[in-house]
Structures are given as C-alpha cells and as structure tokens.
C-alpha cells in the first residue's frame with residue numbers, strides 16, 4: 001500500500017521547491033484527522049467531485065444554453081478541460097498537480113444558470129443586499145451551502161484550495177484578506193481557464209455557425225497556426241483541419257506559458273511558495289508578445305460570439321426569466337421548498353432566494369419558470 005505519508009515524502013522529493021506541498025497545508029477550518037492513503041489536496045479533489053454543485057455544472061451554460069445542442073461545452077466539460085490543461089502545465093513546472101486540479105474543478109462552482117448573463121441578473125437583483133459574484137458564491141457553496149457532513153457545513157476544504165478559488169482576492173466576510181498574491185498553483189488554474197475558454201469557445205462558435213472560419217483569417221494567431229498546420233500536412237476535410245488548428249493554438253499557448261513562467265521563476269528568484277505569494281507580479285503568465293497576439297482573438301470572440309445577436313437574445317431572455325422567478329419567490333415565499341423557506345426566518349430573504357436561484361441548472365430554471373407562469377403547466 002502507498003500511504004499518505006509516502007505520498008507526502010514523494011512530493012517533497014519530486015515537486016519543485018516553490019510548489020505547495022500537501023504536508024505543509026495550513027489545514028481546514030474544522031480540524032479533521034488526516035486520511036491514511038490520500039493527501040489533503042487529493043481529498044479536496046474527491047470532495048468537490050462528489051458535491052451537488054459539481055454535478056449541476058453538467059446542465060449549466062458556458063456560452064450556449066443547454067437546449068441549443070448536445071455538442072457544445074457546458075460548465076462541466078469546460079471545467080474538465082481547464083483541469084486537464086492546468087494539470088499538464090503543473091506537471092511540466094513540477095507544481096502540485098493535486099492542488100491545481102482541485103482549484104480548477106472548483107473554479108466555476110459558483111456560476112448560476114445561464115452563464116454570465118445569469119450572473120449579471122443576480123448581481124442586479126441583489127443590489128443593496130450584498131450583490132452577487134460567482135467567485136464569492138463558489139466559496140459560499142464550499143463553506144456553507146453543501147450539506148454532507150454531520151459536524152460542519154460545507155465541504156471543509158483546505159485553506160490553499162479555498163484561497164485559490166478566490167482569484168480576484170475579494171475579502172471574504174468575517175475573514176482578513178492577506179495582502180498576498182495567489183500561490184503558483186492558483187495562478188496556473190486561472191490562466192488555464194483562459195486557455196480553455198478561448199479555444200473551446202472558438203470551436204463551439206464555429207460549430208454553431210455563429211462565426212465562420214473565413215472571418216478568422218484576419219486574426220494573426222489563427223492564420224499563423226493555420227499556416228503551420230497546412231505546412232505539416234493537413235486533412236482535406238475542413239472539420240478535421242479546424243480541430244488541427246485549434247489543437248495547434250492550445251499547444252502553442254501552453255508551451256509558451258510553461259517557458260515564460262519558467263523564465264519568470266528564475267528572474268524573480270522564486271525558491272519557496274511564499275516567494276511567489278509576496279510579489280505583486282504574476283509569475284505564471286504569458287509573455288507580453290503572447291498577450292499582444294491574443295488581444296485580437298479576444299476582441300473577435302467578444303464582438304462576434306459573446307455579443308452575437310442570437311447569444312444576446314438568449315442572455316436577455318435568461319435575465320428576464322431569473323428576475324421573474326426572483327420576484328415571485330420573494331413576494332410569496334410559500335412557493336419555495338420548506339428548508340429554503342425556513343432559512344428566510346433567520347437570514348436576509350434576498351440572499352436565500354439568490355442562493356436558491358444560483359443553485360439552479362438552466363433546465364431547472366426554465367422548467368420552474370413554466371410551472372410558475374404557464375397556466376396550463378402542472379405545478
């Protein structure tokens with residue numbers, strides 16, 4: 001048997017000196033005995049996968065609402081792509097892959113239904129009542145809302161994973177915000193998120209027909225990757241060629257990130273995890289040239305995909321739907337499940353309704369809307 005102690009010893013031997021070691025974790029808010037054959041970060045990873053919020057990611061929007069087709073990314077497949085990209089980079093930089101994977105798997109747990117438009121709607125509805133932010137809500141889920149243990153609320157994750165989830169360094173109510181940067185593992189999970197969505201949104205955008213390959217020719221990154229693919233010998237089939245180009249783009253970004261991060265680690269003399277955390281500057285980052293190259297792609301996706309009239313129409317519909325549900329529950333809380341209604345006696349009713357809505361999947365929210373507003377629908 002390979003015990004936790006042996007795994008921890010292996011980490012000390014194999015990980016780079018600036019990687020966070022599980023044996024040096026600052027622990028959990030509610031103390032628990034260690035597990036015999038899983039490190040604390042492996043255990044967090046398992047807790048996240050077994051959570052209700054994680055399963056719901058399957059039916060939450062990334063860009064395309066779930067009913068638009070089975071082949072688009074959902075929050076869940078997006079999350080898996082982020083975790084997989086982050087892990088590859090973590091291995092190459094000899095960072096703690098278990099910690100990186102846990103942060104990546106948890107990074108979008110706080111998203112409500114309908115992606116960013118859902119977040120905008122909840123933020124507006126919660127104005128004057130503490131607002132809504134998906135990063136903070138993810139922490140609320142893992143700290144409070146998941147109910148799985150007899151002795152404490154939430155998942156009781158390690159402080160390292162929780163800090164990694166708080167990527168924008170917003171202060172958590174009741175907790176002092178340390179004036180530090182994120183760990184290298186947390187910085188990595190962030191950048192991997194960006195690599196994943198840039199390219200899968202490009203892929204989904206092309207599949208949906210909302211954007212066309214010809215339009216991408218004027219994006220230098222795309223045309224360069226395409227040229228390389230054609231030079232190396234590509235398929236005569238356009239759809240395979242497209243996958244080749246996207247794969248080339250991801251590989252390019254990942255390789256560049258590894259090399260630039262390594263350069264920064266050396267230049268900034270990072271020798272321990274604390275060295276990276278005491279800096280203002282990000283260590284896991286692209287070179288300025290890569291950032292310059294990425295800008296036109298980012299702008300293109302923003303203008304042509306995220307603001308495509310069909311995406312905007314759906315986003316606006318989603319916002320109206322959430323606002324209507326929010327208002328209906330607040331006006332008549334008897335329409336809510338018993339356990340949720342009871343929370344309203346002790347907490348701000350706005351926050352309780354917001355938690356309830358944020359927990360919904362796209363399809364649950366749509367079904368609930370029909371039940372409440374369509375007279376011919378069973379309640």
Ligand code: MG
Nearest residue numbers: 078107108193
């Ligand atoms: Mg994400």
